[in-house]
Amino acid sequence: MTQPLTEIPIQHFSFFPVKPNNKKVKSNLSFLHSRMGDLSVKFQPLSKKKKKMLTPNLVNYFDSEEELAKFLKDTEIFEMTDKTRNLHYLLDKNQKVIFFKLENKWTPSLHLIMKKQLNIPSVMVDEGAVRFILNGADIFGQGIIQVDKRIKEDDVLVIKNPQQTSIAVGIALVSAPDMKKGRVIKNIHRIGDKIYTFTRS
Numbered sequence: 001m002t003q004p005l006t007e008i009p010i011q012h013f014s015f016f017p018v019k020p021n022n023k024k025v026k027s028n029l030s031f032l033h034s035r036m037g038d039l040s041v042k043f044q045p046l047s048k049k050k051k052k053m054l055t056p057n058l059v060n061y062f063d064s065e066e067e068l069a070k071f072l073k074d075t076e077i078f079e080m081t082d083k084t085r086n087l088h089y090l091l092d093k094n095q096k097v098i099f100f101k102l103e104n105k106w107t108p109s110l111h112l113i114m115k116k117q118l119n120i121p122s123v124m125v126d127e128g129a130v131r132f133i134l135n136g137a138d139i140f141g142q143g144i145i146q147v148d149k150r151i152k153e154d155d156v157l158v159i160k161n162p163q164q165t166s167i168a169v170g171i172a173l174v175s176a177p178d179m180k181k182g183r184v185i186k187n188i189h190r191i192g193d194k195i196y197t198f199t200r201s
Contacts, residue, residue, distance in 0.1 A: 046077040046090065054090075057106040058099070061118045061156075071116075089195075097195050102188055105171075107156050110189060110196055113166050121148035122158040122166075123179065130161050133168050134192055139185035141178075151176040159185065167191050 046054075051072045055065070062068040076093040088101040098112040108118055125133065129143030139159060151157055152175045159168040168190035173183060189195055 043078060043080045046079050050079070051077070054106070061108055061120055063119050097198060100189070100195060103171075105156065107169060107188065110166055110169060110191060113158055113169070120158055121150045121155060122160050123147050123151070123185065124160045124162065124164075127162055130167060133159060133187060134190055136187060136190065136193070138183050138187045139168075139170060141181040141184045144179055144184070147176050147179050149176050151179070157185065159187075 055068060055072075059065055059068050062071065075098075077098070078091045078093075078095075080089040080091060081087070082089070089097050090099040092098050096111045097109045099106050099108055101107070108120065112118070113120070123139070123144050124146035125139060125143045126145050129139070132143075133139060145162070148157070151172050153172055155172045157170055157172055158166050159170055161167050168187055170185040170187050170189075172179075172185055178184065
């Protein structure tokens with residue numbers, strides 16, 4: 001039986017490998033709150049039952065259900081919740097975000113995308129668009145130089161620079177044929193944002 005979060009001693013959290021009354025705990029809590037909002041220290045290992053429940057939400061990012069099943073089996077995963085913004089995170093054993101849930105959609109983080117080859121469409125933008133995207137701007141068709149033809153409206157996709165580096169994750173506002181002008185991709189996660197900074201060791 002899973003132990004209730006409220007009853008788990010704080011020293012059991014991988015974030016805080018120290019005694020509860022240690023000053024470092026307060027320091028680490030302040031760090032978390034400043035980086036990702038008030039998380040209320042909702043952090044625990046992801047159960048086998050929840051891994052199974054997540055399968056329909058994650059399978060499209062993998063080449064097959066078997067590949068996803070192997071990933072979930074081989075990866076030690078923890079879940080973390082930010083109640084203030086209704087955000088949910090899945091982290092690996094190094095406390096790096098690998099998936100986050102936003103607007104009821106589970107999305108892979110740049111950390112995972114850079115580490116593992118996923119089945120996820122992408123677009124390439126020109127050099128002039130990169131700095132705006134890294135500052136949080138959405139993606140406009142005029143700055144796109146290459147589009148994956150698989151992209152459909154509401155798809156999660158990766159934004160790459162001309163050097164093929166993944167710099168952001170977005171949600172398609174239109175399908176591939178319509179990505180010629182105007183605002184076409186919503187920027188939801190990028191290098192340097194709170195999720196990315198938190199995933200860094």
